[in-house]
Amino acid sequence: MNIAFYIASVLAIISTLLAITGKNAVHALLYFITSLLSVSVVFFVLGAAFIAALEVMIYAGAIMVLFVFVMMMMNMGADGVKKERALTTPSMWIGPSIISLLLFLEMFYILTNQTSQSITMLEVQPDAVGKLLFSKYIIVVELAAFLLTAGIIGAYHLAQKEKTIHHRFLQNENDNL
Amino acid sequence: MNIPMEHGILLAAILFSIGLTGLLVRRNVIFMLLSVEVMLNAAGLAFIVAGAARGQADGQVMFIFILAMAAAEVSVGLALIIKMFKIFNSVDIDKADTMNG
Amino acid sequence: MKELLWLVVAFPFAGSLILMLIGKRLSRMACAFVGVGSILLAAVFTFIVGVGFLHNNPSSVPFNQSLWQWINVYGLTPNIAFHLDTVSLTFVFVITFVGALIHFYSAQFMWKDEGFTRFFVFMNLFVGLMLLLVLTDNLLVLYFGWEGVTLCSFLLIGFWYKDSANGYAAQKAFIVTRVGDTSMLIGLFILFMTFHTLNIQDILTAAPSTWLVSSGPAVLTAFLLLGGAIGKSAQLPLQTWLPDAMLAPSPVSALLHAATMVTAGVYLIARTHVLFELAPLVQSVMAMIGAATLLVAGLSALNQHDIKKVLAYSTISQIGYMFLALGVGAWSAAIFHFMTHAFFKALLFLGAGAIITVLGEEHNMFKMGGLRKKLPIVFWTYLIASSSLAALPFVTAGFYSKDKIIWMSYASDKGSLWLWLAALLGALLTALYTFRMVFLTFFGNSKTEPTHRPGAFITMPLVVLAVLSFAAGFIELPATMGHFTLLSDFIEKTLPAANTLHFSYATELLFQLISIATVIIGIFVAYKYYYNKPFPAAEPERNKLQAFLYNGWDFDLLYDFLFVKPLVFLSRIDKNDFIDLFYKGIESLMGALHKVLSATQNGKVRRYAMSIAIGTIITLTILLFL
Numbered sequence: 001m002n003i004a005f006y007i008a009s010v011l012a013i014i015s016t017l018l019a020i021t022g023k024n025a026v027h028a029l030l031y032f033i034t035s036l037l038s039v040s041v042v043f044f045v046l047g048a049a050f051i052a053a054l055e056v057m058i059y060a061g062a063i064m065v066l067f068v069f070v071m072m073m074m075n076m077g078a079d080g081v082k083k084e085r086a087l088t089t090p091s092m093w094i095g096p097s098i099i100s101l102l103l104f105l106e107m108f109y110i111l112t113n114q115t116s117q118s119i120t121m122l123e124v125q126p127d128a129v130g131k132l133l134f135s136k137y138i139i140v141v142e143l144a145a146f147l148l149t150a151g152i153i154g155a156y157h158l159a160q161k162e163k164t165i166h167h168r169f170l171q172n173e174n175d176n177l
Numbered sequence: 178m179n180i181p182m183e184h185g186i187l188l189a190a191i192l193f194s195i196g197l198t199g200l201l202v203r204r205n206v207i208f209m210l211l212s213v214e215v216m217l218n219a220a221g222l223a224f225i226v227a228g229a230a231r232g233q234a235d236g237q238v239m240f241i242f243i244l245a246m247a248a249a250e251v252s253v254g255l256a257l258i259i260k261m262f263k264i265f266n267s268v269d270i271d272k273a274d275t276m277n278g
Numbered sequence: 279m280k281e282l283l284w285l286v287v288a289f290p291f292a293g294s295l296i297l298m299l300i301g302k303r304l305s306r307m308a309c310a311f312v313g314v315g316s317i318l319l320a321a322v323f324t325f326i327v328g329v330g331f332l333h334n335n336p337s338s339v340p341f342n343q344s345l346w347q348w349i350n351v352y353g354l355t356p357n358i359a360f361h362l363d364t365v366s367l368t369f370v371f372v373i374t375f376v377g378a379l380i381h382f383y384s385a386q387f388m389w390k391d392e393g394f395t396r397f398f399v400f401m402n403l404f405v406g407l408m409l410l411l412v413l414t415d416n417l418l419v420l421y422f423g424w425e426g427v428t429l430c431s432f433l434l435i436g437f438w439y440k441d442s443a444n445g446y447a448a449q450k451a452f453i454v455t456r457v458g459d460t461s462m463l464i465g466l467f468i469l470f471m472t473f474h475t476l477n478i479q480d481i482l483t484a485a486p487s488t489w490l491v492s493s494g495p496a497v498l499t500a501f502l503l504l505g506g507a508i509g510k511s512a513q514l515p516l517q518t519w520l521p522d523a524m525l526a527p528s529p530v531s532a533l534l535h536a537a538t539m540v541t542a543g544v545y546l547i548a549r550t551h552v553l554f555e556l557a558p559l560v561q562s563v564m565a566m567i568g569a570a571t572l573l574v575a576g577l578s579a580l581n582q583h584d585i586k587k588v589l590a591y592s593t594i595s596q597i598g599y600m601f602l603a604l605g606v607g608a609w610s611a612a613i614f615h616f617m618t619h620a621f622f623k624a625l626l627f628l629g630a631g632a633i634i635t636v637l638g639e640e641h642n643m644f645k646m647g648g649l650r651k652k653l654p655i656v657f658w659t660y661l662i663a664s665s666s667l668a669a670l671p672f673v674t675a676g677f678y679s680k681d682k683i684i685w686m687s688y689a690s691d692k693g694s695l696w697l698w699l700a701a702l703l704g705a706l707l708t709a710l711y712t713f714r715m716v717f718l719t720f721f722g723n724s725k726t727e728p729t730h731r732p733g734a735f736i737t738m739p740l741v742v743l744a745v746l747s748f749a750a751g752f753i754e755l756p757a758t759m760g761h762f763t764l765l766s767d768f769i770e771k772t773l774p775a776a777n778t779l780h781f782s783y784a785t786e787l788l789f790q791l792i793s794i795a796t797v798i799i800g801i802f803v804a805y806k807y808y809y810n811k812p813f814p815a816a817e818p819e820r821n822k823l824q825a826f827l828y829n830g831w832d833f834d835l836l837y838d839f840l841f842v843k844p845l846v847f848l849s850r851i852d853k854n855d856f857i858d859l860f861y862k863g864i865e866s867l868m869g870a871l872h873k874v875l876s877a878t879q880n881g882k883v884r885r886y887a888m889s890i891a892i893g894t895i896i897t898l899t900i901l902l903f904l
Contacts (some may be wrong), residue, residue: 046229094200100194123252128234151249158256274881
């Protein structure tokens, strides 16, 4: 089982890298979906089966699909690749890479200074999660509901088609047309 | 069958840094949003690892909330991207710099 | 009947208030009625109050009448209260009586002027404030009256405000007097700090026991009060404002700058005489200032061609005599000279005003002449007043008062030979310039024809004042001529008598004969040089010395050099406000910082994300390694 963890993690890293550096938007999205599936395997190995299923269903299944839809609306196509190439030159990668590397090194330093603790890999049952959701974290559930409602309303309002405003004398004309 | 917790967190850290790099480098808005999703996913992974290390379900509960938040954020973010596309006719984020000074 | 004292002060204020509020709607006759009537009523009531005060009051116990409390803070409780004693009664009598006559005169003098109502508002206000000044019993109300009369002087000098020169003269009067007022105010501060009250009688009774003679605080306070008196009474070195104040209408010059306002300094010193007796140094300084002023002003008057300027310098000179008398301790002599001077100087100014008007605003004496036959009443009254000014022996009031001062400057225990010589020389100069003025104006060929005769209301006050200039001296005859001491007995119920060293009758007679001879010599010299001599009808040519004397010994130039030029120089340096540079520096620093910081907000999202990342790294570094 340990092997599965390491293979899945390597897969996740490689596909994320490919997603970030890709020129074609749709390809990058598909790579990211691969990464999500690998992370789901990692969840399985860690004993969080419920979450693994949720990750696939919601993250890879709903959120990424939403991404793909919007991508289709953008209609970038072959020009998109050319534009992307123009936008990201290799020299641009140096600075941010250094920053992220520094951050990662710091996090690494923090981690290696801790005492080692191994994962017990006990499978946590979904009903334990359910119990927690409805007893300890009930407020947060309500807040998440608020958040989602706000997201729906905001998204709907922002994506509305703009009304073209005619002069009221011309309204009837337009309607008849 | 024991995976040290540091390895799990390390994986999360690597994924987070990759996402950060992507956020800083790409000029296409969609790729930036994608990188944000990468970072969120990495953070959630860290939570799961921590929860599994203690055998508690709290980590999974946190991941559910992160998931909900990511969903809401993506929907609103994509709506904004559509708006921006309509106004600027391009997905280059450097075009939207009128709020300067 | 003494209780009607408050009416004496209230009538002028009431007149001023009525004219201020509804004067625009009244006819000219009604305004004149109110304006003149208020002062006339004040004079009548002065008479009534005076009779009531003197009746059954042989030792002239002072009469106090308190109206209401003005301020009550931290132990300072000045009241609007009146303190009537012989000195203030004398001053009130002169102010209201001469004031009433001048108001009659000015009703006709200013009849055609468009600011008729405004004139009477200011004049009544002045008379009210002056009465408040002399009647009040505490120094704070006195200071209020002091400042108030300065204000009225300012308003009246600049009465014809459309000519900017009048405005500048008014400003000069105000500012120069202000210098003296400031020193007086500091004196009041010291008095309050020491005695915790500003009630005059309380201070005068407590002063000898609190301060030793010639102690530091006494001398300092006396000097400061003297400074105030110098400013108000136009003595050296603050005398420069009075000649310029002659741009005012002639009734104003008569009332303010001859009879009453400039004598406020004399009143102040007479009132607070105890403080000056505690500081003999200040008294001798006062005498020296008086002597110096009368010589400086006399020499300047000798060189003027404007008739009113001659009278202005003459006023400065005569008040110098009063200061000389106060300085040697002859209090009643000073008050006597104040009274006679008020009569004849007001008459001279009124007469000069009449002459100027009928000659069509002609001020230059060298362009006048031959008015003896043309304006007979004006001539005879003017002649009587000039004789009084020059102290023509035996028949004029001025002779008795001036002679008393000249004698006292030698005979008093604070007097000296030098002061006597100065006073004598001053008498010679006075006779000289006075009769020079008379001969130039009234005798000789007529160079400008008078357009009309002055009206009845103008000549009537002239006649009354002429009678007074003649007769007022007879209430005080010196020891060698009958020893009739009505006035000095009256005054000495309040102020102490002068300490004279003992001299025999013969010595006194000798000195008097010398002063009589001086006057006669002066008149004769004026006769020889100015009677019927053909002068060109123009301003005379002056050599350098004469020009120096003409300009009032160039005090204006001195003050310009000492005070005005450095101030203007400093203001020019600070033209760009470099003192504010510190604040401007802060402002531009803020602006620069703003520019720097606003450069970080360039609207690019990736830049913001990068700054967040870098910030996180820095924070983590600090937490981990520091």
